[in-house]
Amino acid sequence: MPLRVVVLPGDGIGPEVTREAVRVLQALAWAGGVDVRVEEHAIGAAAIRAAGTPLPPDTRDACLEADAVLLGAVGDPAFDHLPPSARPEAGLLALRQALGGFANLRPVVSYGALAGIGPLEAARVEGADILVVRELLGGLYFGEPRGLDPSGLAASNTLRYTQPEIARVAHVAFAEARTRRRRVTSVDKANVLETSQLWRAVVTEVAREYPDVRLDHMYIDACALRLMMEPRHFDVILADNLFGDILSDEAAAVGGSLGLLPSATLGGPVALFEPVHGSAPDLAGRDVANPIGAILCVAMLLRHAAGLTREAGDVASAVTGVLADGLRTADLAGPHTGSIGTRAMGLAIERAVVERVEHRRSYHAV
Ligand code: IPM
Ligand code: MG
DSSP, rough: OOOOEEEEEEEETTTHHHHHHHHHHHHHHHHOOOOOOEEEEETTHHHHHSSSSSSHHHHHHHHHHEHHHHHHHHOOOOGGTTTTGGGGHHHHHHHHHHHHHOOEEEEOOOOOGGTOOOOOOHHHHHHHHEEEEHHHHHHHEEEEEEEHHHHHHHHEOOHHHHHHHHHHHHHHHHHHHHHTEEEEEEOTTTTOOEEEEEEEHHHHHHHHTTTTTTTEEEHHHHHHHHHHHOGGGOOOOEHHHHHHHHHHHHHHHHOOOGGGGOOOOEESSSSSEESSSSOTTTTTTTTTTTOHHHHHHHHHHHHHOOOHHHHHHHHHHHHHHHHTTOOOOOOTTTSSSOOOHHHHHHHHHHHHHHHHHHHHHHHOOO
């Protein structure tokens, strides 16, 4: 059975970065004997333009029948005047709901070759290795009631979490911590919010099932600071939908660039993989975006949706390899270093992946 991957390029730099990710996936298919079938559909602003809605039914149905969904980015300033429910982003939120994945894994590592790139000095970030586990289907993003008052002078959103919603994502965080350094930092605002008090109580309860994992609780504001001051303190960070959204962008400073970060959304029948970055309309169509976040999504896809751990390792190691060789997209280049484009970076990683697969093959053949 082939691995059926639905690709949703979306908006802005989405099509450019997913093109490189698909290139890497297909190179693996060719060199590594992974049987993949890729099919593309519209989402976001691209879908509003083509079909009048940010998540057309055929896109949704194709995703529900796939083994995995690989998404680029959604968002387009042309639709900024619309209410949230009609914007391109509504397509992504509806897709997340349809696919049912509630745990969004956002790994952030400091690459030795990149330490010092980005706002934080090398000595501070070197060796940092963080996994943000973000709750993705609840909280302020989806709470009802919501909306703008008819007066136009007030608006509201609802922050609501239930015990099962918190427990299921907490289990994912603790299980992930067991494969890492066995530490979970749960983030909340329990000094102010009832939802956070419930969050803290439920996470504490779940932790009893994982006595080998160390749990600490941190207020979101303190965590935001600590992440910059002492990123190596963290192993797994467990956060609700909004706090996780904010902290994962902030954590990009530790990795060196937002363009490097992938994510995997698990827990539903079909897993969804999307880079953490947005559609970056100012970079779109210029061959300058960093495709590594999207390419590392392929690594996460191979691991989580296909159980192809070795091939996932080939992709991750190809990325590390090209960075160690000094290849840089514009977001990673210093003011005096040269950079290469989106496509050139994709091609270099593709080559590095094929080399690794072939090396492994010849090694085993001997
Ligand atoms: C992300 C993005 C999305 C989110 C937007 C595009 C709706 O910021 O995946 O982090 O807020 O979840
Ligand atoms: Mg975000």
